[in-house]
Amino acid sequence: MLKITDLEKIYRTEDIETVALNKLSLEVKKGEFVAIMGPSGCGKSTLLNIIGMLDDAEKGSFMFNGEEIIHFNERRRADLRKRNIGFVFQSFNLIDELTVYENVELPLLYLGVDAAERKQKVEAVLEKVQIMHRRNHFPQQLSGGQQQRCAVARAVVNTPKLILADEPTGNLDSTNGNEVMQLLTELNEAGTTVIMVTHSEHDARFAHRIIRLLDGKVVMENILG
Template structure:
């Protein structure tokens, strides 16, 4: 599903090149559940953003479902992202001016899903995450944990082929965190490919494989 070949990410200044990722070779097959781990500043979120097509590698090749993403225009990349990828962000990235209902609905609007189907899918998600009573509230009226649950619901509503999650339980209390991880495990068992960035060894164990990064490079990759 995903192949990265010798991918670098760097920031260029006048006299030097600062590498965030260096020489990344990574293959993720459809249906895998991969955890990316490593110390702060090791490049985990940057790698996730490149896989999620929110950022581009500075060098190297990226194939998604055999498509050469590194050769695509921004528009084509954006369409691919909308079609196949759900993203759970560490900092929620909810839209402040939209209600819980509207935030969850947003990916379906981008995809042009008809109104009746949208209503039914959003209702299903609100129910699943016990958010029905909060559907008309705005993000700043919710706790951090509740905002994160809305973020997860929004990522899942389009039934993505690939779910990317950046510290998905970082802002949740342990019981909520466990619920989310169990949900991810169930989705993975049903065939969804999942890649999560996590600091938690316990959360990493929900996956089938751990990729460890240090100083922008993969230092280990195994079950």
């Protein structure tokens, strides 16, 4: 699915250079569920952003589906992103002015899907995450777990090949957290590749493989049974 080789990313302020990624290499196969762990500042979010094509790297190679994308411009990256990748954030990041239904519908609008198909897809995914009954509510009217389920629904509505989750349970209690992890596992079992950044060993155990980062490098890989 994706192959990263010798990726480098340096953040510069006026007088300090911070190396976020230091010749990092990583390969993720189609259908895998990978957890990325490491202490704060180890570069895991940077890595996730680069994989999510929100950010670019200084040096190195990033093959996505057999295509080198490191030098793509914003427009091409946006295009690739909206067809292939779904995001789940720690703080949900739903748009407050839109209802649950409209939030989930948004990626399909950007893809130019026609109205009938949108309706069918959105309703299907809302059923799946079990918030169909709250479809006309606004985000503030939902509990944290419901908001995150809505965010997951939005991430998967266009059936992306890859889901990137950035501490998806970080703002949730354990019951709601487990529900979301269950949801991600189900999606993975249905064939979607999942890459998740987490601080939680408990959540990481849902994955097939744990990659541990330190100072912008992969320092350990655990394959889980």
